[in-house]
Amino acid sequence: xxxxxxxxxxxxxxxASSRKNLEVTVSASLDLLYSHLQNLxxxxxxxxxxxxxxxxxQNKNRQKRGLATLKxxxxxxxxxxxxxxxxxxxxxxxxxDNQFNWNDDIxxxxxxxxxxxxxxxxxxxxxxxxxxxxxxxxxxxxxQPSLLFGAAVWGGSFTKKQINTLHSIxxxxxxxxxxxxxTCPTDALNVILGFPPLHVGANGLFIKFQIWNKRSNDYxxxxxxxxxxxIKINNLxxxxxxxxxxxxxxxxxxxxxxxxxxxDGSIGASGDKMHPSQLxxxxxxxxxxxxxxxxxxxxxxxxx
Numbered sequence: 621x622x623x624x625x626x627x628x629x630x631x632x633x634x635x636a637s638s639r640k641n642l643e644v645t646v647s648a649s650l651d652l653l654y655s656h657l658q659n660l661x662x663x664x665x666x667x668x669x670x671x672x673x674x675x676x677x678q679n680k681n682r683q684k685r686g687l688a689t690l691k692x693x694x695x696x697x698x699x700x701x702x703x704x705x706x707x708x709x710x711x712x713x714x715x716x717d718n719q720f721n722w723n724d725d726i727x728x729x730x731x732x733x734x735x736x737x738x739x740x741x742x743x744x745x746x747x748x749x750x751x752x753x754x755x756x757x758x759x760x761x762x763x764q765p766s767l768l769f770g771a772a773v774w775g776g777s778f779t780k781k782q783i784n785t786l787h788s789i790x791x792x793x794x795x796x797x798x799x800x801x802x803t804c805p806t807d808a809l810n811v812i813l814g815f816p817p818l819h820v821g822a823n824g825l826f827i828k829f830q831i832w833n834k835r836s837n838d839y840x841x842x843x844x845x846x847x848x849x850x851i852k853i854n855n856l857x858x859x860x861x862x863x864x865x866x867x868x869x870x871x872x873x874x875x876x877x878x879x880x881x882x883x884d885g886s887i888g889a890s891g892d893k894m895h896p897s898q899l900x901x902x903x904x905x906x907x908x909x910x911x912x913x914x915x916x917x918x919x920x921x922x923x924x
Contacts, residue, residue, distance in 0.1 A: 714770040722774040772829035775822030786818040
């Protein structure tokens with residue numbers, strides 16, 4: 621049994637060897653959870669509680685054909701009230717279906733895209749409005765992250781139909797940004813604007829999650845043993861989460877002076893590595909002499 625809580629959303633995951641055992645275990649766990657929440661003066665809305673049953677891998681071939689693996693849908697009860705069993709449900713912004721094909725989630729992206737793209741109508745048109753560079757920035761910082769939300773989970777593999785669906789969803793934004801003709805091919809728009817297809821970006825996030833979080837060795841282009849160890853902050857004690865560095869480190873091998881100011885030189889953060897007075901390395905984008913002097917003449921507080 622596994623319980624995941626986020627704000628007022630609870631997800632209870634239970635595995636069982638048969639439908640009858642599943643019904644008994646789930647109902648007992650729900651009653652226990654209901655009792656604990658009542659002790660905290662919290663209520664559970666049984667009419668809003670949903671259940672989805674995932675089929676085991678022993679029926680994988682039947683699952684692909686969409687056939688039911690149970691003769692009867694399990695019945696789960698919460699405080700003597702039957703909760704609804706559905707084929708898919710939405711949890712934390714992601715639609716999870718009982719076959720893990722993510723069709724409902726990918727289909728939902730179209731309506732999400734149409735809602736986001738409404739903001740474009742008042743600021744841009746075929747021959748007027750905001751420039752392409754700003755629209756591209758809008759896409760990369762707002763639209764694409766919204767569409768690829770949860771892709772680390774659902775971006776593992778796609779069918780040809782799902783890839784075509786993602787192409788058509790992305791095409792809506794590509795036409796608005798490029799201000800091109802509707803007959804322009806989607807692949808050409810991807811190349812012209814420099815945006816990878818959505819299924820490529822989603823699969824990249826999935827692979828990144830597998831490598832960093834799960835330490836998977838299924839990818840031959842990287843050795844996870846050479847990576848920094850990923851530690852979830854929730855697994856650290858509260859007194860260890862905040863690290864205070866001294867303002868001055870004695871006998872340091874080198875000094876780094878940093879400055880985060882920026883004007884027109886696109887200087888988000890810059891720095892010089894000095895030892896003891898010789899410039900060893902320059903970090904960041906420092907195009908002018910002024911920004912260089914600002915970096916090296918920072919007060920001792922910027923020394924590490």
